Amino acid sequence: MKEYIELSKEVKEAKENNRPIVALESTIISHGMPYPQNVQMAKKVEQIIRDNGAVPATIAIIDGKIKIGLEEDALELLANSDNVAKVSRRDLPEIIATKQIGATTVASTMICAELAEIDFFVTGGIGGVHRGAESTMDVSADLDELSKTNVAVICAGAKSILDLPKTMEYLETKGVPVIGYQTKELPAFFTRKSGVELNSSADTPEEIAKTWKVKRDLNLTGGLVVANPVPEEDELPKSYIDSIITEAVQEAEENGIHGKDSTPFLLSKIVEKSEGKSLVTNIKLVENNAVVGAKIAVAFNQH
Numbered sequence: 001m002k003e004y005i006e007l008s009k010e011v012k013e014a015k016e017n018n019r020p021i022v023a024l025e026s027t028i029i030s031h032g033m034p035y036p037q038n039v040q041m042a043k044k045v046e047q048i049i050r051d052n053g054a055v056p057a058t059i060a061i062i063d064g065k066i067k068i069g070l071e072e073d074a075l076e077l078l079a080n081s082d083n084v085a086k087v088s089r090r091d092l093p094e095i096i097a098t099k100q101i102g103a104t105t106v107a108s109t110m111i112c113a114e115l116a117e118i119d120f121f122v123t124g125g126i127g128g129v130h131r132g133a134e135s136t137m138d139v140s141a142d143l144d145e146l147s148k149t150n151v152a153v154i155c156a157g158a159k160s161i162l163d164l165p166k167t168m169e170y171l172e173t174k175g176v177p178v179i180g181y182q183t184k185e186l187p188a189f190f191t192r193k194s195g196v197e198l199n200s201s202a203d204t205p206e207e208i209a210k211t212w213k214v215k216r217d218l219n220l221t222g223g224l225v226v227a228n229p230v231p232e233e234d235e236l237p238k239s240y241i242d243s244i245i246t247e248a249v250q251e252a253e254e255n256g257i258h259g260k261d262s263t264p265f266l267l268s269k270i271v272e273k274s275e276g277k278s279l280v281t282n283i284k285l286v287e288n289n290a291v292v293g294a295k296i297a298v299a300f301n302q303h
């Protein structure tokens with residue numbers, strides 16, 4: 001298995017010195033944001049993690065290897081090439097075997113992080129049950145991954161391109177804890193509120209680190225979601241973004257967009273329709289998640 005995994009120098013040193021490490025995904029770079037904001041975001045988020053006492057490990061597939069920790073040229077390649085595959089669990093073996101460039105989703109980043117023994121992973125939003133899933137059966141592989149792979153994911157909830165109540169039902173069925181960070185309500189990515197009440201909330205990174213430790217000690221297989229709302233000053237007005245999302249979902253339907261193309265299509269439509277406002281908020285919330293994720297990893301490391 002080791003033959004497929006390659007750690008960057010920074011990550012290797014962090015492992016040798018038992019330092020806290022935070023994984024980052026690359027689909028958000030290649031398929032979630034336009035260039036050059038995507039690569040700027042990726043670098044800044046890595047720096048925020050360092051500034052908060054942890055070591056960043058952005059994950060991607062390059063040259064037949066799972067790269068754990070990327071140099072600047074690799075980040076640039078992922079951000080600005082048009083032949084980057086979107087790699088979920090299904091795609092991982094093929095993309096490695098055929099030596100394609102692959103950007104990892106939440107699901108495959110969790111798999112790779114677990115292989116590299118990294119417990120914490122920061123991103124923007126997780127995939128979920130899509131609106132209309134009762135007819136399309138479009139449910140992100142991220143949700144199943146959360147039920148079986150031992151990585152805690154720090155995010156700003158999920159976009160309301162998804163059906164949030166159904167997403168929560170699915171996670172409940174699969175036994176995945178969703179902990180609101182300083183909130184009792186599931187955040188909806190661009191907005192702090194969704195109207196969906198949470199079963200758990202925590203006020204400090206230490207509390208989350210403790211819960212994670214107990215989950216691991218009990219061998220309760222699977223991940224955990226930390227739902228961290230976008231800062232108040234960066235959130236978008238709910239009615240404004242909701243109407244844009246509804247339009248985007250409708251256009252996806254009219255264009256017959258489905259499968260792995262669905263989420264990237266919706267994300268880029270939302271950026272286009274909001275004239276970039278959604279992108280600004282998206283970047284801010286990932287940065288905010290990086291602060292919290294690094295603090296949780298640091299707290300866990302002290303146990």
Ligand code: PSU
Nearest residue numbers: 027028032105106125127140141260263
């Ligand atoms: N949601 C976002 N930004 C993203 C994604 C989701 O707000 O970039 C990406 C993540 O990589 C996530 C993936 O794992 O989309 C989900 O895709 P799908 O719905 O095809 O499972």
Ligand code: MN
Nearest residue numbers: 138139140259
């Ligand atoms: Mn899907």
